[in-house]
Structure formats: C-alpha cells, structure tokens
Amino acid sequence: MDTRTVTEAPQRPVVSADDPFPARRILVAACGSADVLTLPQSIMVMRHALGLDVRVVLTPAAARFVPAASFALLTGRPALTDEEATSEVTHLTLTGWADLVLVMPATANTLAKAALGIADTLVATCVLAAAAPVVLVPSMNAAMWQRPAVQRNVARLRADGYGVVPPVPVLALSTGTLAGRGMPPVETVLEWTAAHLRAEGAGRG
Numbered sequence: 001m002d003t004r005t006v007t008e009a010p011q012r013p014v015v016s017a018d019d020p021f022p023a024r025r026i027l028v029a030a031c032g033s034a035d036v037l038t039l040p041q042s043i044m045v046m047r048h049a050l051g052l053d054v055r056v057v058l059t060p061a062a063a064r065f066v067p068a069a070s071f072a073l074l075t076g077r078p079a080l081t082d083e084e085a086t087s088e089v090t091h092l093t094l095t096g097w098a099d100l101v102l103v104m105p106a107t108a109n110t111l112a113k114a115a116l117g118i119a120d121t122l123v124a125t126c127v128l129a130a131a132a133p134v135v136l137v138p139s140m141n142a143a144m145w146q147r148p149a150v151q152r153n154v155a156r157l158r159a160d161g162y163g164v165v166p167p168v169p170v171l172a173l174s175t176g177t178l179a180g181r182g183m184p185p186v187e188t189v190l191e192w193t194a195a196h197l198r199a200e201g202a203g204r205g
Helices: 034-049 058-065 068-075 093-099 108-116 121-130 146-157 184-204
Strands: 026-029 053-058 100-105 136-137 168-170 180-182
Touching: 026 034, 026 093, 026 121, 034 053, 034 058, 034 068, 034 100, 034 184, 053 068, 053 093, 053 121, 053 184, 093 121, 100 108, 100 121, 100 184, 108 121, 108 136, 108 146, 136 184
Parallel strands: 026 053, 026 100, 100 136
Antiparallel strands: 168 180
C-alpha cells in the first residue's frame, strides 16, 4: 500500500497577537507514548505564550509516564484519568467546555479506536463525543506508522473530518536512532492546527 495517503501539513501561518489561535479552550487528551514526557513543556507554551485555557485527560498508560496530579501546577486543574472522572466531571462536561480536542500524543491504538468509534477510555470517549474539532498528533515507531492498517485508519479519520498532524522523525528510545515517528515541536503542532481550524471554518462558511 502506498503510505503517502497522509497529506502534507498545511502551510503554517504565524500564530500571534495579530493573528490569534482560533480556539481558546483546549482539551488535551494524552496517550501512553514516550512523547507524553514533553507534554508539560507543551502546555506551558499553550498557557503562557498563547494564553490558552487548557485541561488535560490521560489514558491509564499516559498516567504511568506523567502523574496526573503534576498537571495541576501547569493548568490550575489536575489531569483526569478513567479513575478520577466523577459524576460532576464527565466526558460530556469536558467536551462541552472545549473549543478544540487535541489528542497529543496519539498512539496507534488510539488512532484505531477513533477511526472505529470505540469509546472504552475517558480519552477515547472524549474523542468520540466531541462536538468541537478534534486534531490528533500521532507518535509511534516508523514501522508501525507505515503499516497499512495505520494508514487506513489515518485516511478514515481524515475522511471523517479529524485533523491528523503528520509526524516527524524522532529519536527512538529503544534504539537511540531516528527510528520513531513522533510529535513535531509544539509550535509546529499549534501552527498546523490553527491552519486546519481556519480551513475547516472557511469550508463551513
């Protein structure tokens, strides 16, 4: 199968005070990839450079990389996992609040769940229930990214209106080589996402 089914990123606009980010309330849904270790720094950029309001939900695997409580200092609220969700704070509360759901990092498992409409974790349920735009930022090893099943899921997600940020070569912790396909720098992710949201808005207009 031709793995070029994933399109190139849109031309990146400048996100600035004169051209602000087109969403203010961001629900970051993080999965269990090593790239989740960079999430605190990414949230600092969102909060302090762009002034965005951010909430975080974690898969159980992501919470093993970064404790949920550590996000309280960054966002003013602890991150939520399947265990911490309550009757007062549910997927409907979270997705009703969000202007954008940013799945970052998104594992192959979560891409598959989103493509098939599976909702067996808080993160997967938020993705399926969201009325706001959803953008996924894949992170996995290069061989997995190139598998036909993953490419089919990415193509289906794009056809269903999800944004999928093209991954970039990253250092694979297991080999010490550029064998992974992971998240671009957060600034690139945000610029790509801004372009996607503007294009979607123009299309609806």
